[in-house]
Amino acid sequence: MERTFPRNLTAYGAISTEHGRAMTTFYCPKCWKELREDVEICPYCGTNVTETWSSMSYEEKLVHALNHPEPTTVMRAAWLLGEKRVKASVPSLLRLTEETKDLYILLEVTRALGKIDTPESRQALKRLAHHPARMIAREALRSLQKTGVDRTIKKSS
Ligand SMILES: [Zn+2]
Numbered sequence: 001m002e003r004t005f006p007r008n009l010t011a012y013g014a015i016s017t018e019h020g021r022a023m024t025t026f027y028c029p030k031c032w033k034e035l036r037e038d039v040e041i042c043p044y045c046g047t048n049v050t051e052t053w054s055s056m057s058y059e060e061k062l063v064h065a066l067n068h069p070e071p072t073t074v075m076r077a078a079w080l081l082g083e084k085r086v087k088a089s090v091p092s093l094l095r096l097t098e099e100t101k102d103l104y105i106l107l108e109v110t111r112a113l114g115k116i117d118t119p120e121s122r123q124a125l126k127r128l129a130h131h132p133a134r135m136i137a138r139e140a141l142r143s144l145q146k147t148g149v150d151r152t153i154k155k156s157s
Contacts, residue, residue, distance in 0.1 A: 026039075027068065027069070028042035028044060028045060028047055028049055029047065029049060029052045029053055029064060030042065030045050030047040030052065031044050031045040031047070032067070032068065032069050033045075035049065059081075059084070059086050059088065059089070062077045062080050062081050062084075062086065062089065063077075063081065063086070063088065063089045063092050065077035066078065066081075066089075066092050066093070066096055071102050071104065071105055074096075074100075074102075074105050074108075075104060075105055075108040078093065078096070078105070078108040078109045078111075078112045079108055079111070079112065081093065081112050081116070082108075082111055082112030082113070082114070082115035082116060083115065085115055085116050085117075086116065087116055087118055089112075089116070090113070090116055090118050090120050090121050091120075093109050093112055093113055093116075093121070093124075094113075094120060094121075094124050096109050097109055097110070097113075097124055097127075097128065103133055103135065103136065106128075106131075106133075106136055107135055107136060107139055110125070110128050110136055110139045110140050110143065111139060111143070113125055113128075113143065114139070114140070114142070114143025114144075114146065115143075122144070125140045125143050125144050126140075126144065127140075128140035129141045129144060
């Protein structure tokens with residue numbers, strides 16, 4: 001069953017289009033338990049679901065979604081954060097590189113860190129370049145080389 005972001009997260013519409021009209025599951029933003037679509041208050045932890053989501057900016061929602069229990073959602077969030085070069089998300093992405101045991105999440109996070117060029121992300125990429133999984137190490141190296149090239153182009157032009 002394909003799970004996407006909840007509908008009331010405006011960010012999610014764009015993210016879920018690649019999977020078309022897949023089955024949608026809604027989650028509490030606090031405890032991440034599955035919810036019925038129409039609930040306003042989470043029956044498990046009492047969080048006001050609608051209010052919590054609407055109090056967050058688009059970028060905050062994406063950062064928050066890095067904690068989502070569904071790997072595909074985490075990967076989409078990481079991808080979007082990379083595309084949008086959200087520097088504020090770097091600490092959360094770094095934490096994910098240490099905590100996740102999912103190599104596909106790690107790969108997407110590595111890509112995102114490659115796009116968001118900060119001293120911290122670069123530091124993480126140097127560490128990830130020694131990752132035992134070759135696809136991670138290769139992606140980290142590629143990102144490091146790319147940022148190097150970008151710098152050269154900027155300087156010479
Ligand atoms: Zn809850």
